[in-house]
Amino acid sequence: MKSFNFKSATNTKEATKMATGRTTFIAGGMTLLPAIKLGLAAYSDLINIKKIKSLSGIKISSKSLRIGAITTHTEVSVSKEVGKSIPSLAVLAEGIGDPQVRNRGTIGGSVANNDPAADYPAACLALNATIHTSKRKIPVDKFFKGMFETDLKKGEIIETIEFEVPEKSGYAKFPNPASRYAIVGVYVAKLKKEVRVAVTGVESCVFRCKKLEDVLSNNFSPAAIDNVNISSKGFNSDIHASAEYRAHIIKVMAKKAVSSC
Numbered sequence: 001m002k003s004f005n006f007k008s009a010t011n012t013k014e015a016t017k018m019a020t021g022r023t024t025f026i027a028g029g030m031t032l033l034p035a036i037k038l039g040l041a042a043y044s045d046l047i048n049i050k051k052i053k054s055l056s057g058i059k060i061s062s063k064s065l066r067i068g069a070i071t072t073h074t075e076v077s078v079s080k081e082v083g084k085s086i087p088s089l090a091v092l093a094e095g096i097g098d099p100q101v102r103n104r105g106t107i108g109g110s111v112a113n114n115d116p117a118a119d120y121p122a123a124c125l126a127l128n129a130t131i132h133t134s135k136r137k138i139p140v141d142k143f144f145k146g147m148f149e150t151d152l153k154k155g156e157i158i159e160t161i162e163f164e165v166p167e168k169s170g171y172a173k174f175p176n177p178a179s180r181y182a183i184v185g186v187y188v189a190k191l192k193k194e195v196r197v198a199v200t201g202v203e204s205c206v207f208r209c210k211k212l213e214d215v216l217s218n219n220f221s222p223a224a225i226d227n228v229n230i231s232s233k234g235f236n237s238d239i240h241a242s243a244e245y246r247a248h249i250i251k252v253m254a255k256k257a258v259s260s261c
């Protein structure tokens with residue numbers, strides 16, 4: 001069904017009320033509209049959430065950075081607050097897609113969609129994010145469930161994403177030259193209590209790499225990664241890169257990410 005009703009909500013309560021039956025939320029439409037056009041998804045009603053003021057804005061405190069769900073990738077990439085507190089997040093946002101995608105696409109849409117090659121899920125996982133929704137707070141370790149699958153329930157809206165401000169962090173991506181989605185993306189973060197490393201583009205869902213976390217916890221330097229052996233078992237193998245190549249590139253990107261801190 002390529003025809004649908006288009007409704008706008010002005011607050012999250014109203015949006016949630018509208019979300020019954022074959023409906024879904026639309027933010028930037030950068031993923032949803034191509035999926036509908038290609039016949040991969042069909043809805044009777046799209047509920048526009050871009051007019052909900054409470055979903056916008058970037059707020060910083062000493063411990064965390066909160067970004068409203070409808071904040072675009074461009075807004076994150078040029079934000080002074082982001083540049084000051086978590087510069088690697090601005091780098092990540094600047095490397096998403098092309099200017100059109102960055103000007104329309106939103107952080108909430110990217111996180112809700114959980115594409116296996118998307119960039120923001122890696123940032124969320126590495127920066128120990130909390131996903132604030134219209135119903136609850138979800139710790140990131142419980143949020144990403146599988147390919148295009150999250151813990152969100154029908155009618156639940158992501159309101160803000162709260163990132164822990166790290167001591168150091170870096171993101172490096174080996175991008176698909178056409179779409180800029182990650183063939184391999186590695187986000188490293190030295191947090192107050194732990195080192196977290198998240199990898200995207202490599203399996204059906206973003207994941208933490210324990211081997212890299214262990215060596216970087218002892219010595220947060222590119223050299224520490226030299227002797228790590230990354231097994232390619234279970235990794236994606238496609239026209240862009242074999243599983244073995246992805247395993248190799250994880251180390252290369254991890255070193256680049258640590259060097260950029």
Ligand SMILES: Cc1cc2nc3c(=O)[nH]c(=O)nc-3n(C[C@H](O)[C@H](O)[C@H](O)COP(=O)(O)OP(=O)(O)OC[C@H]3O[C@@H](n4cnc5c(N)ncnc54)[C@H](O)[C@@H]3O)c2cc1C
Pocket residue numbers: 024025026027028029030031032033034049069070095096097098101104105106107108109110112113115117118119120152156157158159179180181182
């Ligand atoms: C050509 C192209 C290149 C791209 N390159 C990259 C890239 O390099 N890296 C990358 O990470 N991404 C890339 N993307 C994806 C882009 O980042 C999109 O912004 C993102 O996937 C979806 O955001 P959106 O706001 O457009 O969401 P939409 O398309 O509007 O929605 C996507 C899904 O999320 C749901 N949703 C949206 N907002 C919320 C919310 N607040 N709460 C609950 N559910 C919500 C919708 O119901 C829908 O199911 C690319 C896309 C295109 C078209």
